[in-house]
Amino acid sequence: MVREYDTQLIESVAVRRARMRELLLWGGQRRVRATGDGLRWMRIGLVLAAVACAACVGWSFLQNVIADQQRARNPAPVQQTGTR
Structure with a gap:
C-alpha cells in the first residue's frame, strides 16, 4: 500500500x-x-550535432597524424639551386 x-x-x-x-x-x-516533444527533439539534435563535430575533429586529427608519419618516412629530396 x-x-x-x-x-x-x-x-x-x-x-x-x-x-x-x-x-x-x-x-x-x-x-x-x-513543449515536451519539442525540447526532447532539440536535445537529441544537440547530441547528434556534438557527435558529428567530434567525429569531424577526430577524422581531421587522424589524417594529420597519418600525413606526419608519411612525411617522416619519406622525406622530400632537397633540391640544389644553380652553382656559383
Missing part, C-alpha cells in the same frame, strides 16, 4: 512540474502548445 502511494505521489509531482514548465514557457496558451 505504501509503495502505491509513493508511486502515485511521484507521478503527480512529475505531472505538476510539466504543467508548471509549460505555464512558464507558454503562459495562457499552454494547452495549445506542448
Whole structure:
C-alpha cells in the first residue's frame, strides 16, 4: 500500500512540474502548445550535432597524424639551386 502511494505521489509531482514548465514557457496558451516533444527533439539534435563535430575533429586529427608519419618516412629530396 505504501509503495502505491509513493508511486502515485511521484507521478503527480512529475505531472505538476510539466504543467508548471509549460505555464512558464507558454503562459495562457499552454494547452495549445506542448513543449515536451519539442525540447526532447532539440536535445537529441544537440547530441547528434556534438557527435558529428567530434567525429569531424577526430577524422581531421587522424589524417594529420597519418600525413606526419608519411612525411617522416619519406622525406622530400632537397633540391640544389644553380652553382656559383
